Amino acid sequence: MSVVREKAEGFCDRELQGVYRAIRERRDVRSGFLPEALGDDVLLRLLGAAHNAPSVGLMQPWRFIVIRSLLVRSAVRDIFSQAQQVAADSYAGERAELYRGLKLEGILEAPQNLCIACDPVSERGHRLGRQSMPETAIYSAVCAVQNLWLAARAEGIGVGWVSILDPEALKVLLGIPAHMVLVAYLCLGYVDGFQPRPELERVGWEQRIPLADVIRLEHFDGDHLLTGTAK
C-alpha cells in the first residue's frame, strides 16, 4: 500500500504578495534619507531578520556593528571619498561624466549605518559544509544582508550598500580583528520614497537583462526555459 504524502501549503495570497513585493520593490538607496533616527525596536526587528539568515553548519558567523556616531560616520565618509577618487580617475569621456553625476552613498544623511563582518574560520558549525567550500561562511553573512534589506523595504526603510571603500581601512577604524572579513557596509534610514526603477538604469549607467537570458536547462549552454513567455 502506498502512502500519498501531502504537500505543505504556501502562504496566503497577501503574505505571498508581501514577499514578492519586497523582492521587487527593494532599492539600493543612496539619497532621500530623512533625519529621523530608527528606534531600537524596529532596528532590532531588522537585525533579527538578518540573524535568521541561513548559515553553513548553523555557524552564524556574523557580527553587526550599528553606527550612529557622527564622528565615526565622518571617518567612514573619508574612507569612501578616497576610494571614490581612485574610481573616478579610472573613467574617461562620457562614462567619467556619468560617474561624476552618480550619488553613491548616504553615509552622513542616513542617521544610522551598519557594518556586517564575518568570522570565516570560527569553530562554530564544526566546519560542516566548509571543507569543500570555505567561502560559504562569507556567503552566509551576505544572506543576512539580503534578509535585512527585504525586511527594511517592508518597513518602509531604505538601505544602501556602500562598496566603494577600502575594507581594510574600515576594519582598522571599527576595531574588527584582522582574521575577520568585512562583508558589507550599509546606510539605513527612513526615506521620502522608493524609486520605481533602479537608479543606475534610470540615469543610463546600465540596463537590466531580460530574465530569459540568464536561465539555461541542464547545462551552461543548454536550452532556454520558456523563452517565449519569460520576461
Add this chain to the structure above:
Amino acid sequence: MSVVREKAEGFCDRELQGVYRAIRERRDVRSGFLPEALGDDVLLRLLGAAHNAPSVGLMQPWRFIVIRSLLVRSAVRDIFSQAQQVAADSYAGERAELYRGLKLEGILEAPQNLCIACDPVSERGHRLGRQSMPETAIYSAVCAVQNLWLAARAEGIGVGWVSILDPEALKVLLGIPAHMVLVAYLCLGYVDGFQPRPELERVGWEQRIPLADVIRLEHFDGDHLLTGTAK
C-alpha cells in the same frame, strides 16, 4: 521656510507579516521532497525573484542552470559523495557519529536542482563598486539565492543548499567556463512540511546564538544594544 519631507510608508500588516514569516520559517531542506515536479510558471516566479536581487553596478552577473535530468543529477550526486567521504573521515568519536546521522542533500529526491554561477569579471556594470571590493560581484549572486529561497518558502517549496562538493568538478560537469565562479547548488521541490527549528539544532550539531550576542554599537567591541530585551 523649511519643508518637512514625508516618510515613505511601509507595507500593510499582512504583507509585512509575510516578509518576516518567510525569513523566520525558511529552512535548509534536505529531506521530505515530494516527487511532483515544479511547473514552469512557479519556477519562473522563483527565478524572477532571484533575478531581482541587488547587484553591484546593476551587473546581474548570475546564470541559473535548471537541472531536471536524472542523469545529470546522478553525476552531481557522485561529486557530492566523494566530498562527503572526505568530510566524514575528518571527524572522530561522538562528532563522527553525529555526522554519519545527518542527511545532507536531496539531489535525487528533489525533482529539480538549480546551479547558480557568477561571472565576476563581466564588463556589465562598468566596474562600478568593484574596484575597491571585487568580491561584491559574487555577493550579488548570493543575494539572488536568498531572494529565491524566501520566495520558495512563501510558495511552500523547499530549498536545500549543498556545499559539500568540489565546485571545480561541478563546473566541468555543467560546462561552466573556467573564469566563472560556482556560487551555489540547490535542491528544489515541494515538500511534506517545514521543520519548526533548524535541523542541525534539533539533532544537536550546533545551537543558535542569541541575537544580542552578535550586535555591537559603534565598534567591534562596543556596547551591546538593548541586551535586556533582545532575544
